[in-house]
Amino acid sequence: ALGISEVGDLIGKRLQDVIPEEIYTRLAASDIKALQQTQPIRYIDKVSSSDGYCTWFDVVKSPFKDKASGTNGVLIMARDISERYLAEQKLEQANLELEKLSFSDGLTQVANRRRFDEQLHTLWYHHIRENLPLSIMLCDIDFFKDYNDCYGHQQGDEALIKVAAVFQRVVSRSSDCVARYGGEEFAFILPNTTTEGALKVAQRVHQQIHELGVEHRGSNTSDRLTVSIGLVSHVPCHGDAPEMGVAMADTALYQAKADGRDRTNIHPSSC
Structure with a gap:
């Protein structure tokens, strides 16, 4: 040498x-x-x-x-x-790749449910200690079952990939997390973010999904793909469990759908 x-x-x-x-x-x-x-x-x-x-x-x-x-x-x-x-470097790199795969959704490449749950648990208790607002958003693609019925599951997968890419562009901070929560439902964690800040993120999501312009003839809301969002911004307290934040966001999402979809509903307990 x-x-x-x-x-x-x-x-x-x-x-x-x-x-x-x-x-x-x-x-x-x-x-x-x-x-x-x-x-x-x-x-x-x-x-x-x-x-x-x-x-x-x-x-x-x-x-x-x-x-x-x-x-x-x-x-x-x-x-x-x-x-x-x-050999050790190669093994370490392989382990890193495996770890990445274990925390990523195989289709959309955003975080998976396991990663979301771990991130939420860590951030939730950090925000309790620091007395900071934590925002959670649940986002559902409107009438996605009808989309699959109309266009087929392969095109449905392509739509999921496009929508997930929009979400990744919208959440620009490294501390933010966007995950595929299940099926056509996605979840966002926005650390140290008030309702005002989270609402701006939600508005950008709606805008960019509209600009995406994915045709959806099976929707009762629009001729294009749209999303409904449930949002909660909460300063968690001692004794509060992370599942409570998800439940509040889910309640808000249910209301957004009941109000006509393609909109964001803010949980009344949000700060």
Whole structure:
């Protein structure tokens, strides 16, 4: 990795004479650290050769003092661990991908119900501790069963994907969560968001779904795909359970449908 093929190439030469300056500068910095700490240090170092090949080393540096001359120095032991390191990185990446899949809806690629429940549980109790408003929205595609009956389930899946993409564009904050709650129902978690802020999100959802312009001949509300939204913004208190927030949003969603669909209903207890 360092371009050294024979041990004889090292005899009588300084380290900076046989390795690239960039690598030497990095090694020298860790030498100083080892001397300052007066104890061994261990780390993994990546060395790139001129042809672009990378080698990973398990490096141990131990400070020492030559009793005869009084000179301070560093003993370096470096072991090539490239094969093991790359295998571990590949395994870690695979585990991350599996974790991502376990929390994602396979069709729409938004969070799944499991992820929503875990996020809500974590955020709910955080907002109790911090006395902050947490907004929850349940969003249902209007007359979606009729859509499937009219256009077929394959086109229904395509519509779900398009609608989910709209939801992902609308919730821009990394702390927000949009999930497929079940079937044609989606759920939003908007941390530290009052009714006013959540209503703006809901209005953007309606606007962008309208602009999507997906034909829906089976709807009694519009000739295009629409959604109904139930919204609650609540400062949870000690003793309140996360399920209470979902129940209030569901009550508001039921009312939005009863009022004619393609609208947002705000739960009366919202702040």
